[in-house]
Amino acid sequence: MIWxxxxxxxxFQVIGSPEAPYINKLARQCGLAANYWAIxxxxxxxxxxxxxxxxxGVTDDASPSRHRLDVPSIFSQVGVDWRSLNESMxxxxxxxxxxxxxxRHNPAAYYTNIRHVCATRDVPLTAHPELDARFTFVTPNICHDMHSVCPGSRSELRTGDAFLSRIVPKLVDSPEYRSGRTAIFLTWDEGGSGPNHVVTEVIAPTVVPGTRSHVRFTHYSLxxxxEELLGVPYLGKAGTAPSMRDAFGL
Structure with missing residues (x-):
């Protein structure tokens, strides 16, 4: 599993935008959750x-020193079999x-009960991502994730789209993906101005190209x-959230 x-x-800032040709290509070639909402x-x-x-209880973007979270997470659920790849860290x-x-875009850094594991599994993103873990969390830097305008660029969307056009093919070409046992989920943490309706795309060998689901999903669904695909218990509100598995043939 790769996020x-x-x-x-x-x-609606992304889907249909000429500034995001690669993301829209993925929507046609893979799966799109068209009714997916941030929290x-x-x-x-x-x-x-x-x-x-x-x-x-977190309502702000403060650092881990302000939010010391001693609670279960997807990271603790898989023990040491995870990796978080953070660009520019x-x-x-x-x-x-x-x-x-x-x-604030690196959630593993906030969980105090995995701090000893975080020291070896939460690492900088390199040109050749390591994908051998059961769960991999990929965090672009604040230019490439569409948060901010990079120097020399006038478009957050186009810069982020170009980044994805480079990294997603690397993930798809990996031995882990080509083995047929890996699914990639691309999503946005929150929407811009207005409703919190965000793009989520599902890339996996079993997804029928062009699949589009209108079922209402949220981050808890992801x-x-x-957790369902990894065979671990559901945490918190994930337990009652609808699964995306049937909608995308996973």
Whole structure:
């Protein structure tokens, strides 16, 4: 299972936009959850809800020193068999913001009960991502995730789309994906202005090209589906969220 988390763009800002040709190509060639919703604003509550089944009282984007979360998460559920790949992070499990690295986009850094594992499994994203873990969380930097405008670029969407056009083919060409046992979920933490309706795409060998589901899903559905496929118990609100498995043939 591989998750890629993008930032702060609503569904209708992305789908159909000429600034995001690769993402729209994926929507035609893979699966699109057309009625998928984030949980809250700002960013961090969504990352915590996605990985633990609830926002755990988090309502802001403060650092791990302000939110020491000793609760179960998808990371603790799989023991040491996970990896978080963070673009522009300088040191493993980095606890503070640093240039283009935003710790609020790195949920593993907030869970105190996995801190010893985080030191070796929460690592910088490299040109050749390691995908041998059961669960992999990919975090682009704040330029490539569409959060901010990169130097030399006028379009957050186009910059993020170009990043995805480089990294997704690497993931699809990996031995893990080609084995037929890997699913990739691409989603956005929250929408931009207006409703919290966000794009979520499902890339897997079993997905019928062009599949589009209009079932209402949320971030808790993504956690539910991941836990279901990994064979671990459901956490918090993921337990009652609808699974995405049947909709996309997973």
């Amino acid at each position: 890629i988390l993008m930032e702060n763009k609503s569904y 809250a604003h700002p960013s961090l509550p969504n990352y915590i809800a996605l990985t633990s089944g609830g926002a755990q 300088r040191t493993n499990c980095q606890q503070t913001n640093d240039a283009l690295y935003a710790v 956690l539910h589906t991941t």
